[in-house]
Each structure stands twice: as structure tokens, then as C-alpha cells.
Amino acid sequence: MNWDILGQQIWNGLLNGSIYVIFAAGLSLVFGVMRVINMAHGELTMLGAMLLFTVTSVMGLSYFAGAALVVVMMALAGFLVNRVTVRPFLGHSELVVILSTVALSFILLNGSLVVWGSTPKGVDKPFNEVLQVGGVYMTTAQILLVGVCFTAVLALYLVLTRTKLGKMTRATGQNLLGARLIGINTTAVYDATLIIASGLAALAGVLIVLISAASPNLGQPLLITGFAVVIVAGMGNVGGAVAVGLFLGLTEALFGQYVSTFYRQGYLYVVMIIVLLLRPQGLFGRR
Amino acid sequence: MLEITSLDVFYGRVQVLFDVSITVPEGELVTVIGANGAGKTTLLLTVSGVLKPQSGSIRFEGREIDSLPPHEIVGLGLGHVPQGKELFPAMTVLENLEMGAHMVRRQDELEERLERAFESFPRLSERARQRAGTLSGGEQQMLAIARALMAKPRLLLLDEPSAGLAPIIVDHLAEIILGMNSSGLTVLLVEQNAFLALELARKAYVMESGRVVESGDTEVVMESDLVRRAYLGI
Ligand SMILES: Nc1ncnc2c1ncn2[C@@H]1O[C@H](COP(=O)(O)OP(=O)(O)OP(=O)(O)O)[C@@H](O)[C@H]1O
Ligand SMILES: [Mg+2]
Numbered sequence: 001m002n003w004d005i006l007g008q009q010i011w012n013g014l015l016n017g018s019i020y021v022i023f024a025a026g027l028s029l030v031f032g033v034m035r036v037i038n039m040a041h042g043e044l045t046m047l048g049a050m051l052l053f054t055v056t057s058v059m060g061l062s063y064f065a066g067a068a069l070v071v072v073m074m075a076l077a078g079f080l081v082n083r084v085t086v087r088p089f090l091g092h093s094e095l096v097v098i099l100s101t102v103a104l105s106f107i108l109l110n111g112s113l114v115v116w117g118s119t120p121k122g123v124d125k126p127f128n129e130v131l132q133v134g135g136v137y138m139t140t141a142q143i144l145l146v147g148v149c150f151t152a153v154l155a156l157y158l159v160l161t162r163t164k165l166g167k168m169t170r171a172t173g174q175n176l177l178g179a180r181l182i183g184i185n186t187t188a189v190y191d192a193t194l195i196i197a198s199g200l201a202a203l204a205g206v207l208i209v210l211i212s213a214a215s216p217n218l219g220q221p222l223l224i225t226g227f228a229v230v231i232v233a234g235m236g237n238v239g240g241a242v243a244v245g246l247f248l249g250l251t252e253a254l255f256g257q258y259v260s261t262f263y264r265q266g267y268l269y270v271v272m273i274i275v276l277l278l279r280p281q282g283l284f285g286r287r
Numbered sequence: 288m289l290e291i292t293s294l295d296v297f298y299g300r301v302q303v304l305f306d307v308s309i310t311v312p313e314g315e316l317v318t319v320i321g322a323n324g325a326g327k328t329t330l331l332l333t334v335s336g337v338l339k340p341q342s343g344s345i346r347f348e349g350r351e352i353d354s355l356p357p358h359e360i361v362g363l364g365l366g367h368v369p370q371g372k373e374l375f376p377a378m379t380v381l382e383n384l385e386m387g388a389h390m391v392r393r394q395d396e397l398e399e400r401l402e403r404a405f406e407s408f409p410r411l412s413e414r415a416r417q418r419a420g421t422l423s424g425g426e427q428q429m430l431a432i433a434r435a436l437m438a439k440p441r442l443l444l445l446d447e448p449s450a451g452l453a454p455i456i457v458d459h460l461a462e463i464i465l466g467m468n469s470s471g472l473t474v475l476l477v478e479q480n481a482f483l484a485l486e487l488a489r490k491a492y493v494m495e496s497g498r499v500v501e502s503g504d505t506e507v508v509m510e511s512d513l514v515r516r517a518y519l520g521i
Binding site for chain 1: 335337356357358360361362367369371372373374375376377378382385386387389390434435437438
């Protein structure tokens, strides 16, 4: 057993897992509160990455200023996502909302291909020194990524469990009619939910560029991975999505190292299918 | 305090309420009785703004409320304990109560209201840290009422609070409802349990297939052939 290789794969898994966590948390939040499957979540992340490229490389902002600007802009855009693609269709079948968010995702994807082309774009990292911890190589940019992801997830947890807005959001997710009848403005709660989720999606986007290039095509595979995480955890269970995202990121890296590089891609889906066969409601889901 | 005039309500193309008019004077306890499917729940949900009437008007303290969203209607002082209780099952009893008072900004005011709720419903204070979904049916009904009271409503709509409860708990509930009413809360009580409703209320309405078919002082309504036959079985 080469411990350095094991350590390196754990670190690599932690990097991917961090992205899965922050991506799946937003996806799961929207489903948990609104019972809406947001098929455009991946493209919101993609847009975060591409906009960051534009505001840094083209407009000359620093990484941090650009990232903050993009996350805030995308969070505000979440309001429009709700008002244009979700809210008008809520009275209809769930399929209609799925289709309207699919439509949004195609518009965003194809629009981005027109604007940015399909060649991946590199974004300047704020710092990128290589450190060696034990036998494991890591860059300062990677450490930033992991740190921001965990801070964001902790912040989300605190908002949902400690603040009044967070509790109202959970209440609305648990019983919409009950929430309306005690006077919670559920329209505002839905706006806030998509604002938070879009902000989280964009945050994933500005962090991804710390470990890979920005490309209009990065949203689709991420969405599929995000679904695997959310389904394994149990639809709408945000805490579960965090645990599962981390677990799948880590075990996926170890699987690629020790079992098969070739089948690494399929690993997530095999786990998803096994979990669904044994526990259709997901690991943390309630029936 | 509440004036419902000529209300017509539809689910899609199906009309469920026909020309319903009901008045609840301030300080009174008014009941609406009717069999399954008579339209009682539909009536209350329309008053709360969850359903929109096709025509007719609803006035609360003189103010037209039928075009307002539910949260604004609650804000005006109208509470609603729905038929299905509609609690937040994964939240604790305490959190459910806090949610009932979400519009309260001052912490000391919130504490005071919580204290009052636990005083009126001691059972809930024993269960404060328990998830609402794990309460018994009777406890859930108490919590649903306590949660609505946290907003300090002036008018409370109660939708079949006695449904599914053991007789002894129904008695307890009856005392609670009477207590709330005598301390100044106006109540509109919907019931299938006509004995209970007619015992508590001074004014009663009888609904059948979406229409009000009988109304007046409870003694008078109780004596009517229709009610004796259909609801009291005598
Ligand atoms: N969401 C809905 N869509 C269509 N029809 C409905 C809906 N809810 C209720 N109805 C119909 O409206 C009518 C009145 O229902 P409502 O629930 O108001 O009756 P109710 O008097 O409260 O009955 P119960 O005593 O059983 O609670 C019934 O015929 C019912 O089938
Ligand atoms: Mg009913």
C-alpha cells in the first residue's frame, strides 16, 4: 500500500466531493421546499463559471471581486428563474415545471455556446502555490475551494436551522397549506429559495474554475452527478445531500485509483441503482 | 365581524358553493354543520384566501378580503385551524408554535406568547422538544389550535376539530373552545359532530350540497325537522 497515493486520491476526492456537495445542496433545497426539479441548475453553475471568465479576463476584475459579483448577480437572477420558469406553472403537473426548466437550460446552454464558443476558457487563479502536506500535493487554490465549500454549506445549515427565514422555508417545504394558513408569505419564500439555490449554483461555478477550465458544456454532466447525489441521499434532504456528495466524491476517486479508471464514470450510477433497489426513498429519505 | 355574502366557489368548472351567506358577529361562537362534502372546508379555505370565489364578497371587520392573499388575511387577525391540521411534522412542537408567531419581531413578546400557549396547553409543554409528526391525534389538534393562537387572531376558523378524537378529549376540546370564546375570541366552528357544535354555539348554519339550508339560533335550528333527522338522529 502506497500511502502517498491513497492520501492524494482522498484529497482529489475531497475536491470533487466539495463541488458535488455545494451543487447538490442547492438542487436538493429547491426540491425539498418547492417540490420542483430544477433541470436548469447545472446551467446556472455553468453560467457562474463563464461569467467569471468574462468579468475577470475581459473586464479585468480580480478573481475575488469577480466571483462576488457573479454570485450576487446569479442569486438575483434566481428571482427571475422563479418568476419566469417556475411560478407560472406551479398549479399544473410536475412535468410542466420540469419541462419549463429544461427549456431554460437549453436556452442558457445554447446561448452560452453562441456567446463564448465551445472551447474551454482558463480563468486566472488568485493564487496557485503547490504545497506538499505529508506526501500529498495540494495547491492553495484547491484549499480555497474546499474551505469556501464547507463555509457555504455551514452557512446554509445555520440559515435553515437558526434564522426565522430559514425556519419559514423549512416549514413551507414540510407543509405548504399549513404555512399559508399561518400567514407565511410562501411566494416570498419560493423567491428566496431560488435566490439562495442560484447563488449556490453560481458559487459552485466560480469554484470549479479553480480546478478546471470554464466551458459551456460543464453544466450537463454536473447536473447528472447532482441528481445521483440527491437521489441517493433522498430527494429534498439537504443534509443528506451534503453527506452523500462528500462520500461519493471520495469513493469515486478511490474507485478510479484502486478498481478501475475506465469504469470510474459509471461508479456513481451503479451506487445510485443499488441504493434505489435497496432503499427506493434514498438513504436519508422518508417514505 | 365576518360577513360572507352570496359566495359562489368553483373547483375548476365544478361549482361547490352556491350563494352562501354567513354572518359571524363579534364575540360570538357560530357553527356551520353539514355532512361530508357539504362544502364546509371549501367555505373556510375561501375565507382564508386559499381559494378565490367566483362571485360574492367576504368582509372582515368591514374590510373586503376576498382578493387578498392568505398571508395578508392572517395579518389582519384571522386564524385558521385546518381540517388536516397541516402541522410541520419534522419540526418540534416549539418550532411549530414559533412559526405561528413568525410575524412577531420582539423576542420578549414571542416568549410571552409561548408561555401563554404552554399555560393553556400544558400537554404541549411536556412535548416541546418532540417532533410534531410523532404526536398523538389529540395532541396534534391541540398544537394546531395553539399554533393558530400564537398569531393572536381576533377571529378563529376551526375546521372539524373533534374529528377522530376520543370522547373524553372532545370534552376537553369543547372546554378549550368555550374558554377561548369567553376570553373574547370570535369563533367560526365547522363540525360534523352536530351535538358538540349545537352545544357550544349560539348561532348555527346548516349546509347541504354547497348551500345554506337552515340557519338561526341553535335552539331553533335544533328543533327543525331537517336537523333532527339528518344530524341528531332523533
Ligand atoms: N381540490 C378539490 N378539487 C375538486 N373538488 C373538490 C376539491 N376539494 C373538495 N372538492 C369537492 O367539493 C365538495 C365540498 O368539499 P369540502 O371538502 O368543502 O366538504 P366538507 O363539507 O368539508 O366535507 P367533510 O365534512 O368531509 O370535510 C365535495 O364534493 C368535494 O368532492
Ligand atoms: Mg371538510
